[in-house]
Structure formats: C-alpha cells, structure tokens
Amino acid sequence: TVPAYLRAKLADLARLAAAYREWLQGQNLNDADEVLELAAKRLKRLEIPSRLDPLNPPPFFISGLWLDGFAEMTAQEVELLAALIPFCRQVTLAFCLPAGPGGGEPKFSLWDVVGASYARCRERLAQLPDCEIVVEVLERDPGRSRFAASPALAALEARWDERRQAEPPEDTDGVRLIACTDRDTEAVYAAREIRRHVRAGGRYREVTVLVRDLQDYGHVLRRVFTHYGIPFFLDQRESAAHHPVAELTRFALRTLAYNWQREDWFGLLKTGLCGVGDGRIDWLENLALAFGWEGAVWKARPGKLDIEGLEEAWEQVRVAAVLPVLKLGEVIEGEAVSGRVLAQSLRGLWSQLKVSRQLERWSEARWPGAESRVYFHEPAVVHRTVWEQMNAWLANLEMAFADETVAMSLREWLPIIEAGLGNLSIGVIPPAIDQVMVGAVDRTRNPEIEVAFVMGLNEGVFPAVPGQPVLLTESEREQLGGRRLALGQVGLQQLANERYLGYIACTRPQKRLHLTWAATDERGRALPWSSIIDHVARTLKIDRPETFSLPLRPDAAEHYSEVVADVMRKDGEAELRLRQLPKLAEVADRWTEWQTAQAVTQMSPELTKQMFPTPWKTSVSALETFSQCPFRFYARYGLRAKERQHFEPDVREKGSYQHDVLEEF
Numbered sequence: 001t002v003p004a005y006l007r008a009k010l011a012d013l014a015r016l017a018a019a020y021r022e023w024l025q026g027q028n029l030n031d032a033d034e035v036l037e038l039a040a041k042r043l044k045r046l047e048i049p050s051r052l053d054p055l056n057p058p059p060f061f062i063s064g065l066w067l068d069g070f071a072e073m074t075a076q077e078v079e080l081l082a083a084l085i086p087f088c089r090q091v092t093l094a095f096c097l098p099a100g101p102g103g104g105e106p107k108f109s110l111w112d113v114v115g116a117s118y119a120r121c122r123e124r125l126a127q128l129p130d131c132e133i134v135v136e137v138l139e140r141d142p143g144r145s146r147f148a149a150s151p152a153l154a155a156l157e158a159r160w161d162e163r164r165q166a167e168p169p170e171d172t173d174g175v176r177l178i179a180c181t182d183r184d185t186e187a188v189y190a191a192r193e194i195r196r197h198v199r200a201g202g203r204y205r206e207v208t209v210l211v212r213d214l215q216d217y218g219h220v221l222r223r224v225f226t227h228y229g230i231p232f233f234l235d236q237r238e239s240a241a242h243h244p245v246a247e248l249t250r251f252a253l254r255t256l257a258y259n260w261q262r263e264d265w266f267g268l269l270k271t272g273l274c275g276v277g278d279g280r281i282d283w284l285e286n287l288a289l290a291f292g293w294e295g296a297v298w299k300a301r302p303g304k305l306d307i308e309g310l311e312e313a314w315e316q317v318r319v320a321a322v323l324p325v326l327k328l329g330e331v332i333e334g335e336a337v338s339g340r341v342l343a344q345s346l347r348g349l350w351s352q353l354k355v356s357r358q359l360e361r362w363s364e365a366r367w368p369g370a371e372s373r374v375y376f377h378e379p380a381v382v383h384r385t386v387w388e389q390m391n392a393w394l395a396n397l398e399m400a401f402a403d404e405t406v407a408m409s410l411r412e413w414l415p416i417i418e419a420g421l422g423n424l425s426i427g428v429i430p431p432a433i434d435q436v437m438v439g440a441v442d443r444t445r446n447p448e449i450e451v452a453f454v455m456g457l458n459e460g461v462f463p464a465v466p467g468q469p470v471l472l473t474e475s476e477r478e479q480l481g482g483r484r485l486a487l488g489q490v491g492l493q494q495l496a497n498e499r500y501l502g503y504i505a506c507t508r509p510q511k512r513l514h515l516t517w518a519a520t521d522e523r524g525r526a527l528p529w530s531s532i533i534d535h536v537a538r539t540l541k542i543d544r545p546e547t548f549s550l551p552l553r554p555d556a557a558e559h560y561s562e563v564v565a566d567v568m569r570k571d572g573e574a575e576l577r578l579r580q581l582p583k584l585a586e587v588a589d590r591w592t593e594w595q596t597a598q599a600v601t602q603m604s605p606e607l608t609k610q611m612f613p614t615p616w617k618t619s620v621s622a623l624e625t626f627s628q629c630p631f632r633f634y635a636r637y638g639l640r641a642k643e644r645q646h647f648e649p650d651v652r653e654k655g656s657y658q659h660d661v662l663e664e665f
Contacts, residue, residue, distance in 0.1 A: 006476055036076040043083035060087050068094040073117040082124050098161055110499035146510045150174035157507045159539045177545035178516045186516045187224035189548045190453045192558040194230055197451055204231055206450040209438040210505050212462035221438055228559050235439030240424040243386045244271040256329045257410040260298045262288055273355055274321040280313050324352040332410055339401025343394045359383040385426045393420055441505040452509035457517040457530040463498030502532045560584055611638040
C-alpha cells in the first residue's frame with residue numbers, strides 16, 4: 001500500500017499536471033515530451049497492410065530499420081518503436097550486452113541499464129501480432145575487431161566485466177595512465193600528445209577528448225587548445241544568457257525599474273547595440289562617476305559644464321539610446337503591465353535600435369568589430385540563432401501571460417524575465433572539417449576514433465556522484481517501483497550507469513587511450529583518482545601510473561610557449577638561434593625592451609629637478625608616504641597621477657575638510 005502522505009503528494013502533482021494540460025489545450029499546444037506519444041498515436045491510426053510487398057509498398061513502408069546506441073530507452077521510445085515495427089519489413093535492434101542477454105547478470109551491474117532496456121523492448125515487441133523475434137549474439141572476433149591494432153585495448157574491452165578471466169596482453173602501450181598536477185596540466189598533456197599525433201601523419205578528426213561534464217573542463221580545454229593552435233569543437237550547448245541582445249533587454253528593464261541607476265544604464269550602453277562607440281562610453285562613464293550623474297539627469301541633460309565634447313557626446317547618446325528607452329518606459333512604467341504589452345514593447349525597442357541589422361553585420365564579419373566590446377569565438381551562426389531564440393522567448397512570454405487580467409509591475413516582472421533569459425542556450429552543429437571533438441561521454445558520439453583522451457578521472461568527478469531526486473525521494477521511488485512505473489534511475493542504478501559510461505569512454509578509440517586525472521585541486525589539496533583507474537590498472541596489470549608536470553625540459557617541448565622562458569633567460573648560441581624563429585622573434589623584441597627598461601635604475605638629475613624643483617615644499621603626509629612606499633610617493637607627488645574620480649565622500653580628505661571648517665570659524 002502507498003502511504004497517505006505519498007498519495008497526497010501524488011494527488012498534488014496530478015492537479016498540477018492536469019492544470020498544465022488544460023492550459024496546453026487552451027493554447028492548442030503540445031508539450032515537447034509528448035511528441036513521441038503523438039507520433040505513436042498517429043502511427044496506430046494508420047492502416048497496417050496485411051502483407052508488406054517491397055515491389056508494391058503501401059504509402060508508409062520501411063524496408064529495413066536499424067536501432068543502435070541506446071543504453072536507456074524511455075517508455076515513450078519503446079511505444080513509438082512498437083508502433084513503427086508493423087510498417088517495417090525487417091528490424092534490427094542492437095544492444096551492448098554480454099553474451100546471452102538476460103543470463104543472470106547481477107543486480108546493478110554495469111549492464112543493468114542496458115539490460116533493462118532490452119527486457120522492456122522484448123516484452124513489448126512480443127505483444128505485437130505476427131512479430132517474430134530472433135536473438136542473435138555476436139561473439140568477439142579478433143580478426144574483425146576495431147581493436148586489431150591495439151592488443152591492450154582489445155584486452156581491456158574483453159575483461160571490463162570482471163567475471164571474464166582473459167589473460168592481460170604483454171604489450172600495454174596502447175593504454176596510458178597519467179597523473180597530472182591539476183586540470184590545466186591535464187589539458188596541456190592532451191594538447192602535446194595531439195600535436196605529436198598530427199606531426200606523425202595523423203588528423204585532428206581522429207582524436208577525441210572525453211570528460212564526464214564539460215562544465216568542469218570546457219573553459220580549461222578552450223584556453224589551452226587555443227594557445228597551442230589546435231582546432232577543436234566543444235560539443236555542448238553554450239549559454240546565451242549574456243549575449244548582447246539578452247543584456248540589452250535585461251538592462252533596459254532594470255534601468256526603468258530602478259530609476260536609471262548608473263550600473264544598469266552603462267550596462268545597456270556597453271552591449272554594442274546602441275550605436276555609441278566604446279571610447280565615448282568610457283569617457284562618459286568617467287564623467288558620470290566624477291559628477292554623480294544618476295537618475296533623472298539622463299532623461300534631460302546635466303547642468304552647464306565647460307567640458308569640451310560633452311554636448312556632442314550627450315546628443316549622440318540621447319538620440320541613440322535615451323529616446324528609445326524613454327519610449328519603452330512610456331508604455332511599461334505604469335502600475336501594472338500585461339505580458340502581451342511587455343512583449344510588444346520589447347519588440348519595439350529592438351526595432352528602434354535596429355538590433356537585427358547589427359546582429360547581421362556581426363554575423364557577416366564573424367565577430368563584432370572594434371566598436372563593440374563583445375567578441376565571439378564561435379561561428380557566425382551564433383548571432384542568428386540567438387536572435388531566433390530571443391524572438392521565440394518573447395512569443396512564449398506573450399503566450400504564457402496572454403490573460404490581460406494578469407498584470408504586474410515592472411519590478412515584479414524582472415525575476416520572470418531573468419529566469420527566462422538565464423535559461424537561454426544555443427547548440428551549434430559540428431562542422432565537417434579537421435577538428436578535435438571535445439565532449440561529454442554521455443553526449444558525444446565518435447564512431448571512427450583512433451586516439452581518445454578521457455580526462456577528469458577523479459573520485460566524485462567520473463564516476464559522478466548520484467544526484468538527488470527532484471520530485472520523489474529514493475524511498476518514495478522504491479515504494480512505487482513495483483507498480484511498473486518508469487521513474488528514472490535512482491542511486492545504485494545511477495552508479496551502475498556510471499560504470500557503463502566508463503566502459504564506453506575507455507573503448508572508444510581504436511589504437512591509443514590516455515586516461516588522465518588531477519592530483520590536486522585549485523587550492524593545492526590532494527585529490528584521489530577514480531575507481532576506473534584502479535579497474536584499468538588491475539585489468540591490464542599496470543603497476544604504476546605515469547606522471548606529468550610542468551615546466552618541461554626545452555628538448556621535450558612541443559610548443560614554443562614551453563621554452564620561451566629558458567630561451568629568453570639564457571644567452572647561449574642555441575638560444576640566440578631560437579630567438580630568430582617567427583614565433584619567438586616577437587617575444588624576443590618585447591624581452592629586449594623590458595631588459596632595457598630594467599637597466600634604467602634611476603632618473604636623470606634634469607628630470608628629477610623638473611619633478612621636484614628646489615626649494616621643494618612638502619607635507620608630513622608626503623614624507624610618511626615616502627617612508628611607506630617610495631614608488632607610491634613617486635607616482636603621487638612626482639608624476640602627479642590621479643585616481644579615477646568618484647562623486648562620493650573621500651575619507652582621505654576628511655582631515656583637510658575639518659581644517660577648512662575650523663579655519664572658517
């Protein structure tokens with residue numbers, strides 16, 4: 001029996017689902033998760049031919065269907081497959097399982113998830129009329145295996161399931177276990193080995209880098225591979241929450257909601273979509289900080305100020321940005337505004353600022369020019385994709401809050417707007433060129449790979465720690481488990497799936513496998529390696545992993561940046577010849593300039609007299625500054641360098657202010 005509290009919880013969830021479905025029906029919409037169900041229902045309404053004749057096929061006919069690569073299949077996917085099979089002459093379903101599927105694998109083994117999918121498919125397809133099921137087990141054939149060139153990988157794949165007792169190979173060169181100092185060092189190791197592979201005649205597209213989660217390693221790999229000149233593609237959805245169009249929308253609404261605060265207003269101007277150059281924006285921001293311009297001053301103009309160029313700059317900003325935002329405010333700054341009015345007003349702002357035209361220019365140029373602060377390293381299609389998503393987001397906002405009676409103030413709208421903008425992401429199709437594929441093991445597909453780097457093999461990273469259930473706890477799932485409900489994976493099932501993902505990652509390449517992990521984190525604390533490392537080392541009888549750290553010897557360098565320090569520091573004949581290389585010549589020029597500057601240890605007497613004329617009058621504060629830091633004294637009293645002015649009380653002038661007040665009285 002189900003406990004009373006769980007029945008009440010399920011009843012609440014049912015009410016929410018019913019209300020959501022009612023709203024979808026009212027809008028004539030379908031949920032994205034229902035697409036497979038709708039397709040299955042449509043197929044079931046079609047007439048199934050009594051005999052499938054390839055020479056005279058019915059209107060809907062599939063000669064051969066092949067399904068492969070599914071570790072886990074949802075109930076909707078299984079039902080769609082069952083609805084599709086009656087229209088197929090032949091169907092082949094391939095599952096990655098040991099010999100004799102369903103042959104008594106232990107519960108929560110690495111084959112548990114795939115085995116459950118196989119069992120569900122077979123049970124459902126057995127219910128179809130005239131469906132003959134034939135189970136064929138493909139035995140390992142060393143002669144036809146993709147591991148024919150690597151005995152170590154062949155043995156690793158064969159012995160991954162620890163119940164198999166095959167002898168390890170004598171040659172384990174195809175598999176390397178590398179302990180690196182940190183994540184950056186892992187990326188450097190991968191970059192060096194990739195360059196070696198290409199220099200030996202390989203191609204970048206023959207290499208893949210796999211991690212458990214790209215959120216942990218994506219930025220590190222992007223930086224290091226770019227530095228080493230390695231073409232790569234990150235197989236992940238990129239966040240568009242801070243794209244210029246999203247920032248423009250966010251800051252425009254915040255500017256109006258919070259009475260033109262300086263941070264919000266200049267955040268809008270710096271998006272590059274207002275037609276004002278960066279230099280002018282920086283100059284105006286310095287003036288705004290110095291004179292305290294905020295609030296209503298931007299709606300009109302500041303008082304009479306004898307500042308050259310201010311009138312021209314102010315007029316440009318007023319026409320380009322102030323007037324469009326004021327026009328937006330005329331519509332939405334009331335006590336309450338509906339979703340439809342808010343969406344239409346934002347479209348009007350984009351239209352007035354000609355946002356689509358500016359994005360098109362950026363796309364044609366691949367990245368924004370010098371007049372914009374925004375630089376995109378991704379393909380030009382990013383801007384067009386974001387523009388489409390922003391328009392779709394506004395359409396969804398208008399649809400979700402179509403009821404005119406549901407109206408809120410602008411500040412009440414802001415959390416809703418921020419939630420929508422924060423979830424914007426874009427996916428880019430990998431280009432068909434020579435690039436290294438970088439992706440997560442559960443997402444990226446690499447059918448023809450010779451070399452694979454599996455990074456981040458630390459305990460708690462890969463295998464990943466099971467996540468906490470969102471709606472139903474683990475105990476509640478167990479209580480409902482016997483009712484034939486598809487509730488997703490729970491703790492032990494997730495751990496079994498992590499072991500399966502480890503198997504998939506380590507059997508991707510055909511020739512060489514590099515397994516790396518970080519020995520320390522960003523704070524220098526020791527990190528344990530993953531159980532996958534123990535398993536591979538035990539399987540292949542590898543006694544001790546290799547280590548990789550920086551810096552490296554010059555004769556072992558793979559990139560000029562690895563030797564630049566030694567080449568510049570030494571003045572031997574070999575170093576002088578290396579400095580003539582194109583990549584090092586520019587660095588050598590800057591190095592020479594720096595050495596020349598370092599040779600000047602004191603100013604000339606003539607320059608000193610100009611800075612500190614005789615007699616030189618000073619103060620106690622100046623002498624105290626010289627005692628604390630001579631360079632600070634030199635910058636303040638010699639160069640007379642001024643800090644950025646802010647329109648706010650300066651505690652350093654408090655003493656002078658008190659002296660002036662006392663002198664008045």
